[in-house]
Amino acid sequence: MLMTNNEEVIEELKRIVKQKGLKYTEQREIVLDILINAEEHLSAEDVYNQIKTKYPESNIGIATVYRALGFLEEVNLITSIAFGTEGKKYESNAKSHHDHLICTSCGKIVEFLDDEIEKRQERIAKKNKFKITSHSMQLYGTCKDCQESK
């Protein structure tokens, strides 16, 4: 499935919800919308706060945010990662695939993509007769600024 824009992701959410016999709610759409348009990875509370700012008329509760995040991750529309001292953070899967360089000192995240690595991952999967659905890769270390400030 290739999703080129936000509407398409929202449509995908509708399709999944319908297929599962669940109900389509504005809250789930809002949570997804926030993540689709986020510049960076967001914690559950970040999402909650952004909703209060961007959709002040929505009286969403933090519990609903958590439930929506869990649901969206389960159906593969978003992904969570957590590192260092910071808690779990989420990002939309609609963003083009990339891996992460994470500074364990200041928390900075640099996204990158390497075609050769992607190809090799496929090859390894094939060799082991796995059918890959997703993958994640993180390089942990210290960014330039943090190395200097030591």
Add this chain to the structure above:
Amino acid sequence: MLMTNNEEVIEELKRIVKQKGLKYTEQREIVLDILINAEEHLSAEDVYNQIKTKYPESNIGIATVYRALGFLEEVNLITSIAFGTEGKKYESNAKSHHDHLICTSCGKIVEFLDDEIEKRQERIAKKNKFKITSHSMQLYGTCKDCQESK
């Protein structure tokens, strides 16, 4: 720094503690020992429980485990990662590195290592001026058996 065995890692801990003008305690050594000998990634509570089993005479508190884990991660003897629904887990940096192919259907895990990927990771880190301390990569998918039983 290359560490080929456990004693060497413990020595490294002693060196670091001394260099920082801190005090060497059995508790920090025990926490490190647990992680060095762990078969898998452990949560703070896992570590605490294993200590109670392996060193029943040690009256360590959970707060000390957290403090030791934070310290050991800070000085780069261990690494924490967290993904998906699981919480934060720790592993010793002395263990030989490998990546994972994970079957999301039956849970089977295949470990692998690809030199070319490792090299490229280094190159990417260097390009971004990061000093890598560790990394993790997971390929999620369906193994052969689970594909067939569908």
Add this chain to the structure above:
DNA sequence: ATATATGCAAAGCTTTTGCATCGAA
């Protein structure tokens, strides 16, 4: 009409912190 989803508040976990005491150097 029916069953899922929500909001709220309470409950449950996980992790951190204050403080008196202990112990390594």
Add this chain to the structure above:
DNA sequence: TTCGATGCAAAAGCTTTGCATATAT
């Protein structure tokens, strides 16, 4: 002897859950 480290318990954070109500279908 000194000052960092520990254990305990309390506090603080973060996430989940129970329940009555609201709402999508």
